[in-house]
Amino acid sequence: MLFTEDFLHYVWKFRLFDRTDLKTEDGENLEILSAGMANTDSGPDFHNARVKIGETVWAGNVEVHLSSSDWQKHGHTTDNAYDNVILHVVYRNDVPLILSNGRKVPTLQLKDRVPDELYNRYHQMVFGDQHIIPCEKSIAGIDGLIMSNWLTRVLVERLEKRSIAVTDSLNINHNDWEETFYQFLAANFGFKTNALPFELLAKSLPQLTLAKHKNNPMQIEALIFGQAGFLEAELKDEYPLKLKKEYDFLRKKYNLQPIENHLWKFMRLRPQNFPTIRLAQFAALIVQSNHLFSKILEIKDINALRALFTDIKVNDYWEDHYRFDMQSKPVPKTLGAASIDILLINTLALFLFSYGKQHQQQYYISRSLKLLENLPAEKNNITEDFITLGLKINNAFESQALLELKNNYCNYKKCLQCGVGNKILKLA
Numbered sequence: 354m355l356f357t358e359d360f361l362h363y364v365w366k367f368r369l370f371d372r373t374d375l376k377t378e379d380g381e382n383l384e385i386l387s388a389g390m391a392n393t394d395s396g397p398d399f400h401n402a403r404v405k406i407g408e409t410v411w412a413g414n415v416e417v418h419l420s421s422s423d424w425q426k427h428g429h430t431t432d433n434a435y436d437n438v439i440l441h442v443v444y445r446n447d448v449p450l451i452l453s454n455g456r457k458v459p460t461l462q463l464k465d466r467v468p469d470e471l472y473n474r475y476h477q478m479v480f481g482d483q484h485i486i487p488c489e490k491s492i493a494g495i496d497g498l499i500m501s502n503w504l505t506r507v508l509v510e511r512l513e514k515r516s517i518a519v520t521d522s523l524n525i526n527h528n529d530w531e532e533t534f535y536q537f538l539a540a541n542f543g544f545k546t547n548a549l550p551f552e553l554l555a556k557s558l559p560q561l562t563l564a565k566h567k568n569n570p571m572q573i574e575a576l577i578f579g580q581a582g583f584l585e586a587e588l589k590d591e592y593p594l595k596l597k598k599e600y601d602f603l604r605k606k607y608n609l610q611p612i613e614n615h616l617w618k619f620m621r622l623r624p625q626n627f628p629t630i631r632l633a634q635f636a637a638l639i640v641q642s643n644h645l646f647s648k649i650l651e652i653k654d655i656n657a658l659r660a661l662f663t664d665i666k667v668n669d670y671w672e673d674h675y676r677f678d679m680q681s682k683p684v685p686k687t688l689g690a691a692s693i694d695i696l697l698i699n700t701l702a703l704f705l706f707s708y709g710k711q712h713q714q715q716y717y718i719s720r721s722l723k724l725l726e727n728l729p730a731e732k733n734n735i736t737e738d739f740i741t742l743g744l745k746i747n748n749a750f751e752s753q754a755l756l757e758l759k760n761n762y763c764n765y766k767k768c769l770q771c772g773v774g775n776k777i778l779k780l781a
Contacts, residue, residue, distance in 0.1 A: 356444050360475055361463065362398060362417050363769040363778075365442050366391060370466040376457040378446050381407045389415050396434045404440050406459055413439035421460055474778050479766050484765040485738045491777045493743030503772030504754035511757035512721065516707040523711075534646035534704055535560040541699045542635050544692065548630045550616040551635075554581050562607055563639055570621045570640045574668060575599035577636045578628040582614030582675065587607050591676040592670040619629075622677040630686050637665040647699055650708065653720070655727050658701060662693045683760065694728050698749050702728075 354709075361584070364370055366388055375383040397414035404411050414437055418424060422442045427458030438458055441450050444464040466705045486492065501615075519533065526532045539549045539555035558580045566572040578584055578593075579600030589595050599687040602610070617628040624630070642648065642661060652658050665688065673683040702721045709717030728749035730736060734754050739759075746752050768774030 355418060357479075358417065358419055359769050360472075361419060361442070361444055362391070363475075363775075364467055364471075365399070365415070365417055366464065367775075367779075369468070369471055369779075370463050370467075371468070375461070377406060377440075378449070378462055379457075379459065383459070383461060386410065387503065393513065397438055402439065411439040413437045415440045415442055417442045419444045419623065421446045421450050425449055425693075442616060444629070445685075471778060472623075475768075478768050478774065480776065485742060486759065487766050487768050488774060488777050489742050495773055495776055497777055499772065502760070504751055506752060506755045506772065507762070508722070508725070508754035510761075511708045511753060512703065513710070514704055516710055517612055519703065519707040520711065522769070530704075530708065531644060531646045532560050534649075534700070537704070538645070538696070538700045540637065541696055542631050543628070544626065544695065546618050546622060547631065550581070550612060550628070551618060551631070553612045553616070557610065557612055566603075566639070567643060570636075570668070572599050572603065573640050574633070574636045576603055576609075577632055577639070578629075579604060580609060580611050581617065581632055582611040583617075583627075583632070585611065585614060586677075589678045592668070625684070625686070625689075626679070627675050629676050633667040633671045633686065634665055637667050638662065641665055649704070650717070655697075655724065658697060658724075659690075659693055662688050662696060695731070696747070697724065697728055698731070698753065701725075701770075702749075722750065725753060731756075 368385060368388055372385065375385070386403040386405060387401070390401030392398055392400050392414075399415040402413065402415040404415075415436075416424070416429070416435060416438050418427070418441070421441060423443075424430065424435075424441065441458045441460045443460060443462055444467075445464050446460050450458045450460055457527045478491075481487075483489055487615040519537070522533045523530070524538060526536075536552065536555040539551035543549070543551035554577070556579050558576060563573060563576060566576065575584070575596040578596055584593065584597040584600050587700045588597060601753050604611075621629055638645075638661075641664065645661070648661065649658065652661075671686045673680055675681055677720035701722045705717045705721035705724065709715060709719075709721065730746040730748055733756075735756055736746055739755050741748060744755075746755065758773075761767075762774075764770045768778070
């Protein structure tokens, strides 16, 4: 059998081994009263376990290894953190375990006690031939309630991990939620391809600077296009020349340094998604939205949230341009519904969650999850793969959870830590 230590942890945690006539390797009767709590930090694998050896009940830690000799190989012999281990659980007992203080640690060998059927299901899932995910042959048959509960947990994990970046930025921005939201929203306006230059732009151009020019759209546009580096080239049209003139004045006033223009990417993008169009839309949003994050905290209706982005109107120049000095066929340059939904998912839902977590207000966390429930599921390679496997993805709540499941569980074959994997392994 090709055992792994993770599998042995799983077997011990859920006591999925033959427990009849249990004895230690010294022949003493053994009863497992509690397997303990899995430890994800340094130190013994399970804390607060309770076992009865002979007539004595012991409470303490349990360490799990494939072989008893791994204790010394892993350096536990000289680590005082392991002195209170009450039971050493191993697949094979190849050497007796004696601590540096002379105490012999009771050992339980699980060889021949693990059901072949359980191991075969595990081996097939982790080491078998898969094309998409380890449990691709079984996931469609998982009970809907089990799947729903697990996806909820995975989604919260995703939001909690992503909120760490929000907290880090808040610390840099002196706990200014409006500035931090502005920076994240800008990055997400780049829609992956141009996320970095948008982020650099926002960090080089504080929201407070823009706020001083709220009543002058031309100056807002000049600041944004100027800081983006698009006003450094030779320009011909009247509109960009006006922007350049405004920017040259404001640049000196605020001692601004534009980002490198070469960072912006146009290749393999539809013209509607060119960074120049996204910058024009971002400028229009800034012009039309004062204290945007405060508004988002107050607005509950999803249609009202969408309206913050659907109602923005770019400068008329962009109606027949995609780039400066290059006229094109007139086309409205509004944000599409799919783009707006991505902004709601990646920025608004994240910040509602982060705000609720930071202020310990479940109301905003619940609003974040509710927002995702009311948004359509994302369409990408990962969601399409899950649909191919027979799953129905009803909304962004589920699509976001499945992205987390695929990227942080399935890709690393963490089936033993997955609620779906656990259920499949335990099926008779």
